[in-house]
Amino acid sequence: MRAASASFAAACLVGAAATCAHAEPIPTLPPYTAAYQPQGVDERGLWMEFDEFERTLRDSKAVINDPALMAYLRGVVCRTVGSSRCETVRIYVVRDASFNASMAPNGMMVIHSGLLLRSRNEAELAAVLGHEFAHFELRHSLAQFKRRRTAGDIVAWVGVAAVGAYAYGGANTYSVIRNAQSVQTAVIGGLYANGREQERQADLLSMAYLKASPYEPHCFADLWNRQMNEADATARGRKQRSTRYDRVAFFATHPTSLDRATYLRAIASETGKAGDEGQVSFMTAMTAWRPEFLDDQLKLNDFEGTDFLLGELAGAQWTPDLLYARGELYRGRGNPRDLVSAIGFYREALSGNATFAEAYRGIGLAQMRNHDPAGVDALKRYLSLKPDASDRAMISMLVQ
């Protein structure tokens, strides 16, 4: 199965990716059982574990408890997978700036705020949430749990055999141990290969949901293309070699982003469907939260990646909140030249929104750091625009 997918990807790369003729068929939607109850010892045990986890997560401070945001996300899930399927889902948004989401076997869906920051429209978000729901519907956690247990058993027994050969073996000791090690490697490799196959199946089922939904199916591939560029930017900033997208690593849990972008784009073209991107509704729903999500992203200490992401979010038009975030990013790195750039971004933010108090704060702090006495006036302006600022005491000390 994996070999087939790899050769398929290669074929697409040779031709123009978007017009690759033979896309993999997406599955027809399986019949859905409402209020499914776990069966057997293993599945009931897994559900129990995640029920316990969910009880803890529900009361966690990391979870965003905003009724408006929750209602919007529920709407997205329901429009993606259909109203009967979405009834089983409980959604939790956690404050985590990484690009991720997950779904537990008991129907607990966890969305990282980093995914909400990076999605450009409702269709992209729908594609990822559909992928997570597909893991749930296909009961992937249970299958992988069983496989991991079997793999662990084999690795343990083969290990004992190797130990036995070492303790009691004669002339063949070396070859027994070497064979034992290859068996262990093969079993572990198979486990990861199966995990990647599950991801691919979830991608395909997500495309099936998208086909039946009001959303535009091409958006899923767009997300992966941008993800690769962001990862490259992060690697560049950290002076690391970027990820290889043309081959699969032994311990890779997912197919490469390039592989996914390629087969998802081909499938989307095959469906011949033009749907709704839902950009306006998405941006409206995120208005209140984007400054918070940007703030979390800035704390990742990922200058290049964040700068790239801000550019992606801005597109052709830099809005005051993005300009302010960029100012904070440059001020955070803090070289004298960065402070000059930061002041420029804050000023641009102010030309879009003249009462942006935090931008004055940024200007003031950056100017003071570069020994510019004008900084005091900017900080005073900040305090007059935001008299109840949480850092009032600290800033007041600076302006005296």
Add this chain to the structure above:
Amino acid sequence: MGAQSTGGSFEPNADWTAQAKDNLGVALAAAQTKLGNEVIVAEEPVGQSAQVMADYRALFAVLAQSVITYQFFPGNRLPTKKRKGAFEWTLGPGVAEIAGGSGADYALFLTNDDEYGSTGRKMLQVFAAMGGVSVISGNHKGFAGLVDLRTGDLVWLNADLQMGGDVRTPEGAQKRVSQLLEDFPGSTAPQPAAK
């Protein structure tokens, strides 16, 4: 509660967990008479107090782990914990909030984590032993801690990483509870450690 597979991974078991919860509840009620205190099982809180409770449960877990690491093993004691007879650990006075006006003086936190070695694991253990390698079958951890709700101080903590008593049975649960509450402050008749 669950089993430990041959390869050592944890296999959660819903039935055993439900049985163990019931059995431990019964055993705890029976043990009450010897504790010199009235023990009330806390209701699951809702709303704001649920968050406070979750915070303090998490804080207690961290505190208990710190006590186990930095107090229980003399060789690993922090310089501030070396004074003889000193047991100075606290959750802070804010913990009074979890009493929620119930008039409780102390909070008792109990944790149990059990993995029973499967038949395959036990066989692996035997064969590995023949090769001279030690394999651990099963995993039975538990701890109990008592917190003074007026000051937040931890007054007593009992931790055992190899507990006895099969909590899937009523008798085993009684043995487990008596081990967990061994030397409980103010108890009238300290239970002998029956391992």
